[in-house]
Amino acid sequence: xxxxxxxxxxxxxxxxxxxxxxxxxxxxxxxxxxxxxxxxxxxxxxxxxxxxxxxxxxxxxxxxxxxxxxxxxxxxxxxxxxxxxxxxxxxxxxxxxxxxxxxxxxxxxxxxxxxxxxxxxxxxxxxxxxxxxxxxxxxxxxxxxxxxxxxxxxxxxxxxxxxxxxxxxxxxxxxxxxxxxxxxxxxxxxxxxxxxxxxxxxxxxxxxxxxxxxxxxxxxxxxxxxxxxxxxxxxxxxxxxxxxxxxxxxxxxxxxxxxxxxxxxxxxxxxxxxxxxxxxxxxxxxxx
Amino acid sequence: xxxxxxxxxxxxxxxxxxxxxxxxxxxxxxxxxxxxxxxxxxxxxxxxxxxxxxxxxxxxxxxxxxxxxxxxxxxxxxxxxxxxxxxxxxxxxxxxxxxxxxxxxxxxxxxxxxxxxxxxxxxxxxxxxxxxxxxxxxxxxxxxxxxxxxxxxxxxxxxxxxxxxxxxxxxxxxxxxxxxxxxxxxxxxxxxxxxxxxxxxxxxxxxxxxxxxxxxxxxxxxxxxxxxxxxxxxxxxxxxxxxxxxxxxxxxxxxxxxxxxxxxxxxxxxxxxxxxxxxxxxxxxxxxxxxxxxxxxxxxxxxxxxxxxxxxxxxxxxxxxxxxxxxxxxxxxxxxxxxxxxxxxxxxxxxxxxxxxxxxxxxxxxxxxxxxxxxxxxxxxxxxxxxxxxxxxxxxxxxxxxxxxxxxxxxxxxxxxxxxxxxxxxxxxxxxxxxxxxxxxxxxxxxxxxxxxxxx
Numbered sequence: 001x002x003x004x005x006x007x008x009x010x011x012x013x014x015x016x017x018x019x020x021x022x023x024x025x026x027x028x029x030x031x032x033x034x035x036x037x038x039x040x041x042x043x044x045x046x047x048x049x050x051x052x053x054x055x056x057x058x059x060x061x062x063x064x065x066x067x068x069x070x071x072x073x074x075x076x077x078x079x080x081x082x083x084x085x086x087x088x089x090x091x092x093x094x095x096x097x098x099x100x101x102x103x104x105x106x107x108x109x110x111x112x113x114x115x116x117x118x119x120x121x122x123x124x125x126x127x128x129x130x131x132x133x134x135x136x137x138x139x140x141x142x143x144x145x146x147x148x149x150x151x152x153x154x155x156x157x158x159x160x161x162x163x164x165x166x167x168x169x170x171x172x173x174x175x176x177x178x179x180x181x182x183x184x185x186x187x188x189x190x191x192x193x194x195x196x197x198x199x200x201x202x203x204x205x206x207x208x209x210x211x212x213x214x215x216x217x218x219x220x221x222x223x224x225x226x227x228x229x230x231x232x233x234x235x236x237x238x239x240x241x242x243x244x245x246x247x248x249x250x251x252x253x254x255x256x257x258x259x260x261x262x263x264x265x266x267x268x269x270x271x272x273x274x275x276x277x278x279x280x281x282x283x284x285x286x287x288x
Numbered sequence: 289x290x291x292x293x294x295x296x297x298x299x300x301x302x303x304x305x306x307x308x309x310x311x312x313x314x315x316x317x318x319x320x321x322x323x324x325x326x327x328x329x330x331x332x333x334x335x336x337x338x339x340x341x342x343x344x345x346x347x348x349x350x351x352x353x354x355x356x357x358x359x360x361x362x363x364x365x366x367x368x369x370x371x372x373x374x375x376x377x378x379x380x381x382x383x384x385x386x387x388x389x390x391x392x393x394x395x396x397x398x399x400x401x402x403x404x405x406x407x408x409x410x411x412x413x414x415x416x417x418x419x420x421x422x423x424x425x426x427x428x429x430x431x432x433x434x435x436x437x438x439x440x441x442x443x444x445x446x447x448x449x450x451x452x453x454x455x456x457x458x459x460x461x462x463x464x465x466x467x468x469x470x471x472x473x474x475x476x477x478x479x480x481x482x483x484x485x486x487x488x489x490x491x492x493x494x495x496x497x498x499x500x501x502x503x504x505x506x507x508x509x510x511x512x513x514x515x516x517x518x519x520x521x522x523x524x525x526x527x528x529x530x531x532x533x534x535x536x537x538x539x540x541x542x543x544x545x546x547x548x549x550x551x552x553x554x555x556x557x558x559x560x561x562x563x564x565x566x567x568x569x570x571x572x573x574x575x576x577x578x579x580x581x582x583x584x585x586x587x588x589x590x591x592x593x594x595x596x597x598x599x600x601x602x603x604x605x606x607x608x609x610x611x612x613x614x615x616x617x618x619x620x621x622x623x624x625x626x627x628x629x630x631x632x633x634x635x636x637x638x639x640x641x642x643x644x645x646x647x648x649x650x651x652x653x654x655x656x657x658x659x660x661x662x663x664x665x666x667x668x669x670x671x672x673x674x675x676x677x678x679x680x681x682x683x684x685x686x687x688x689x690x691x692x693x694x695x696x697x698x699x700x701x702x703x704x705x706x707x708x709x710x711x712x713x714x715x716x717x718x719x720x721x722x723x724x725x726x727x728x729x730x731x732x733x734x735x736x737x738x739x740x741x742x743x744x
Contacts (some may be wrong), residue, residue: 009733009736009737009740010729010732010733010736011669011729011732011733011736012729013669013725013726013728013729013732014722014726014729015363016527016531018363018365019363019524019527020524020527020528020531021524022362022363022524025374025375026374064377066443076732089396099371101372102369102370102371103374104372105370106370106371106373109395110395110397111395111396128367130368132325132368132369133321133325133396149359154634191714208401215736221464240407
């Protein structure tokens with residue numbers, strides 16, 4: 001019955017692809033929101049957006065996190081927001097996004113809490129395996145660590161046109177209800193749809209297809225929306241189970257927990273959990 | 289503690305379960321970081337007033353010189369969880385490596401942990417643990433007791449001097465590369481550089497620009513690998529060949545064919561043909577040496593036979609007058625604060641994966657490898673191996689001892705990928721990076737399974 005036992009064992013030492021074809025450098029858009037009165041010893045919080053979005057996806061959370069006393073940071077992955085793709089980008093895949101997040105981490109004064117949404121939550125899972133000093137991880141609407149086939153099934157049922165455009169790398173125009181829960185007004189949802197950009201096919205496919213499961217030891221909080229039509233609640237629950245924890249589900253909410261109506265409640269849960277977790281998870285307090 | 293330990297009436301400060309890491313260079317820093325990450329309490333003592341070890345040119349034991357740059361490119365060199373910046377070039381200058389190490393230390397909170405200007409004077413092993421004599425920043429000597437010790441004092445600082453007939457009567461100046469800092473030391477002189485390690489070749493190239501005459505003496509003919517192949521850092525290309533995992537002979541043939549294609553025949557430059565296959569000596573990566581040999585700015589010579597007045601005599605009977613002979617002849621492995629024999633194997637330390645002591649669970653060495661590639665990344669994984677081992681040891685001491693017993697056969701497996709290295713003191717701790725990474729990955733998987741079994 002040990003949930004940890006289903007986790008893979010051992011470290012990934014050999015990274016041949018990263019050694020021989022290191023991700024080409026790109027400038028990165030990084031947004032900061034700093035608290036008026038910083039709390040000593042508190043780590044920064046680094047947020048990673050989902051497919052077709054950018055650092056802007058955390059425009060609501062960043063100031064709210066800062067107001068609660070956290071140094072909040074959001075990065076745009078290459079090809080998203082204000083971060084360009086390199087000139088000769090043959091393939092853009094999750095390892096390139098992983099690189100962008102790690103580069104951002106090295107510019108922070110201390111190991112950050114990592115927050116990831118959707119595709120960004122898959123990137124964060126990869127980073128948590130490679131960068132073990134993160135005191136905690138928060139996964140919003142997160143596909144499971146082994147594969148995201150359930151996402152295909154969900155989209156095929158609710159929004160097949162978006163699925164069809166997505167798999168060939170076109171800019172998607174999802175239905176409003178695909179993106180957000182019923183509590184968010186239609187015009188707000190449509191404004192969100194208009195901001196989406198195309199997601200490179202290799203990265204999107206990596207989220208869906210079976211892949212090596214990362215070994216994660218960091219404490220994680222997994223949150224999902226009961227009305228999510230991209231990563232359904234049952235799938236988020238599976239993510240949580242595979243990571244050895246339980247999902248926290250918000251009944252009336254959809255896929256974009258950090259953007260749609262009710263985001264303050266989600267953030268409240270995150271802040272409460274961080275307050276409990278980060279202090280005890282900081283490395284060093286007790287020898288084993 | 290009711291009874292504080294004493295030594296000859298002197299108080300000994302008992303540090304209980306804290307681990308002592310000796311040295312805050314690239315190895316000590318990552319050892320401390322990875323041990324802390326697993327929840328261990330760590331003390332780090334550093335002789336110099338700063339971190340960065342060899343890469344901090346201000347340090348008394350630093351052996352970098354003003355033209356030192358990385359030999360392996362970023363992806364092989366950087367710590368896997370703290371990449372070198374995108375804004376940095378493929379090969380960093382030593383000042384940027386130093387800044388990188390300082391950022392690493394600050395980011396992971398090691399700044400607050402490292403006790404600077406605190407040299408270790410003496411280590412006395414106990415049945416379990418060690419008494420360690422330190423001189424503090426205030427200049428006073430005191431003893432501390434630790435249960436575990438991690439040695440990360442580096443192995444590129446104690447100069448290895450060769451001896452030749454007539455050396456004492458040579459009228460010019462003799463210098464080891466340990467004392468070489470800048471091309472100013474070569475300006476306008478007739479210089480003989482002895483040794484074709486990466487340092488020797490760097491200095492020969494510098495001399496080609498600065499000295500009046502430059503002679504480069506090497507004991508055998510070497511393979512000189514270029515720093516770039518096909519517009520990419522050469523190690524990123526050569527690792528594609530390693531990735532094929534071909535038989536060693538075929539890999540060597542592919543490398544030699546690549547060298548032929550990119551560099552051509554060494555004979556054309558006036559250099560002898562290598563007497564050994566590629567990879568059988570530690571790789572020399574230098575694109576400029578052959579250029580200067582081809583332009584007559586560097587005169588290649590065989591090994592030194594002896595000295596005669598102001599002349600250097602070579603084994604082919606030729607002689608040159610010299611103002612300065614610079615020995616780039618490498619460094620000795622030394623643990624001056626440890627009693628002899630504590631690290632088994634003498635000159636060729638016999639440690640599991642060059643890290644764990646085969647009999648003691650309370651002593652380990654970090655950074656004691658010379659890979660044919662980047663150092664920091666592999667040393668990071670050494671540290672993860674050590675942290676995993678110590679976690680096993682603190683949960684189930686018998687399981688840790690069993691691990692040591694069962695891994696003892698590795699003592700003769702030195703991760704050299706079946707390559708028959710030329711017998712030389714230069715290769716005492718040589719590892720082939722791809723094989724070493726593979727071996728560490730296997731060891732870590734074994735330790736993870738043992739840890740899971742203990743936890744269950």
